[in-house]
Amino acid sequence: MEKVKRTLGRSYGQFCGLARALDVVGDRWNLLIVRELLPGPMRFNELMTSLGGIATNLLTERLRTLEAEGIVERRLGEAGVRYALTPWGAGLREPIEAFVRWSAPLMMTGRDGGSFQPRWLAVALPALLREVTADPALEIGFEVEGALMVLHVDEDGPRVEVEPDRRPDTILKAAPEIILGLAADALTIDQALAAGHLRGDIQILRSILPPGRATAATTPDPR
Known part of the structure; x- marks a missing residue:
């Protein structure tokens, strides 16, 4: 296992894996920046828009810190500079998905004025549906607030495609709390x-549901 030399000045000063992890990613906004980058690289302005509420100078500071810690890297391409997770930074997917599952009861209270970005479903849906597999593979689209995400499920489990090249045959259009509630087994199909x-095909929707939950006999509008 590769050793990582920490660069932050502030520390809990504890020889504990959790404490040292929080030394690195525990500051406000850090894990949310990682959440944004889990689906793929983003430009600075895209991060600003998707995060919402973070000051420009604070985002700059957080990105510099995460880059110094080896979690984020800058990539220069034809579209300019984009920020991406390093392989070590991408390893935060597992604990972030665990937080998503743990937070399911908190999400069931509703939005309560909270902002939402459809891109966040690319992290939440695989986390909530981690045990779902399919052979042959299947796909379903989720249309949320004007954006389309496509959930692909195969033998390896679920993954979400952001900004897909084509529209799948089966699409569920609903508010984010409905889609999250369905994935978290808090809502029935009905x-x-x-x-x-x-x-499209309601059988696709039934197939992606967590094992043991109720299904419905509702027939969808074929339009």
């Missing part, structure tokens, strides 16, 4: 369809 709209 409840989700009553609050949203399904175009």
Whole structure:
């Protein structure tokens, strides 16, 4: 295992893995920046827009810190500079997904005025549906607040495609709390369809649900 030399001045001063992890990513916004980059690289302005509420100078500071710690790297391409996770930074997917699952009861209280970005489903859905597999592979689209995400499920489990090149045959259009509630096993298919709209094959929707949950006999509008 490669040794990592810490660069931060502030520390809990404890010989504990959790404490040392928090020394690196425990500052406000750090884990949310990692969340933004888990689906793929982003430009600075894209991070500003998606995060919302963070000052420009603070985002600059946080990115510099995460880069110094070996979690984030800058990539220069035709589109300019984009920020991406390093392989070590990408290793934060597992604990972040665990936080998503742990937070499910907190999410069931509703948005309560909280902001939302459809891109966040690319992290939340694989976390909530981690045990779901399919052979042959299947896919379903989720249309949320004007954006389309495509959930692919195969033998290796679920993954979400952001900004897909094509529209899948089956798409559920609903508010984010409906899609998250369905994935977290807090809503039935009937409840989700009553609050949203399904175009396509309801069997696809049934197939991606966590084991043991109820299914519905509702027939979707074929339009």
